[in-house]
Amino acid sequence: MATRWTERDIPDQQGRVAIVTGANSGLGFAAARALAAHGASVVLAVRDVDKGKHAAARIADAVPGADTTVQHLDLTSLESVRNAAEQLRAAYSTIDLLVNNAGVMYPPRQTTRDGFELQFGTNHLGHFALTGLLLDRMLSVPGSRVVTVSSVGHRIRARIHFDDLQGERSYNRVEAYGQSKLANLMFTYELQRRLSGTASTIAVAAHPGAANTDLMRYTPTPLRALVPVLAPIVTQSAAMGALPVLRAATGPDVRGGQYYGPGGFLETRGYPKIVESSRQSHDTAIQQRLWTVSEDLTGVTFPV
Numbered sequence: 001m002a003t004r005w006t007e008r009d010i011p012d013q014q015g016r017v018a019i020v021t022g023a024n025s026g027l028g029f030a031a032a033r034a035l036a037a038h039g040a041s042v043v044l045a046v047r048d049v050d051k052g053k054h055a056a057a058r059i060a061d062a063v064p065g066a067d068t069t070v071q072h073l074d075l076t077s078l079e080s081v082r083n084a085a086e087q088l089r090a091a092y093s094t095i096d097l098l099v100n101n102a103g104v105m106y107p108p109r110q111t112t113r114d115g116f117e118l119q120f121g122t123n124h125l126g127h128f129a130l131t132g133l134l135l136d137r138m139l140s141v142p143g144s145r146v147v148t149v150s151s152v153g154h155r156i157r158a159r160i161h162f163d164d165l166q167g168e169r170s171y172n173r174v175e176a177y178g179q180s181k182l183a184n185l186m187f188t189y190e191l192q193r194r195l196s197g198t199a200s201t202i203a204v205a206a207h208p209g210a211a212n213t214d215l216m217r218y219t220p221t222p223l224r225a226l227v228p229v230l231a232p233i234v235t236q237s238a239a240m241g242a243l244p245v246l247r248a249a250t251g252p253d254v255r256g257g258q259y260y261g262p263g264g265f266l267e268t269r270g271y272p273k274i275v276e277s278s279r280q281s282h283d284t285a286i287q288q289r290l291w292t293v294s295e296d297l298t299g300v301t302f303p304v
Helices: 026-037 049-062 078-091 118-137 173-195 214-218 227-234 243-250 284-298
Strands: 017-021 041-046 067-072 097-100 145-149 202-206 259-262 272-274
Touching: 017 026, 017 118, 026 041, 026 049, 026 067, 026 097, 026 243, 041 049, 041 078, 049 067, 067 078, 078 118, 097 118, 097 243, 118 145, 118 173, 118 284, 145 173, 145 243, 173 202, 173 284, 202 243, 243 259, 243 272
Parallel strands: 017 041, 017 097, 041 067, 097 145, 145 202, 202 259
Antiparallel strands: 259 272
């Protein structure tokens, strides 16, 4: 196993169909560009189609002959998720890779179009629904993967607040983000358990460490003041932050249920390796309860 896994270690992706949510900037863009550079047909699933087209043009400039398409997807709307899934199912009889990357972090309390707290609704429920609606296109594909992006934030003031999932009684932006990222991991582990009877598809999680992306725009003011001091020590580029995602998505040694992150200082930066998630993320009873609640809230059930 390479100690410094980089984009050069990505195997040939020719013939693979990869869908990357939030691919117009940051980690998603870096992952989409790298996958396209290795031959994948990449779908940039984005909320803003114009920004998605601009991102596709940037990839084409960097990767002549890149095979990219842009798909409208607004994870804050279950109607949009269903429409996107329907269009993707019509366009592709098989899907090799789904990267659940798009997300929001630390916004003031807002709700999705369906009334869900924005971070939980976007980061978890939107991706839960999208995965369930596309999974049957993956189950027959050898080596297919669902990669969901979590965060070190799943350890920070994080638990699944079943008594107040939408933060209606009490809202703290850091706790809400932690809940959504914990949910990403629990979804991955429960999905992998359900996939264990299949020979083809696996579920894997990854996190980018402290990557310098637009996701940081809602960082609370006290923390924002520390960014100039801490950035040179703990942050890394979006391209480096995307490496754990890319390894989870393409590494031949990857196994279902694994979690990849940076191997450097406090998992904030560095080359990707297998990392450990929090103890509570492995609580199977909570995983299963969250799954049931997520099905009820989204109206989406899985073919496994």
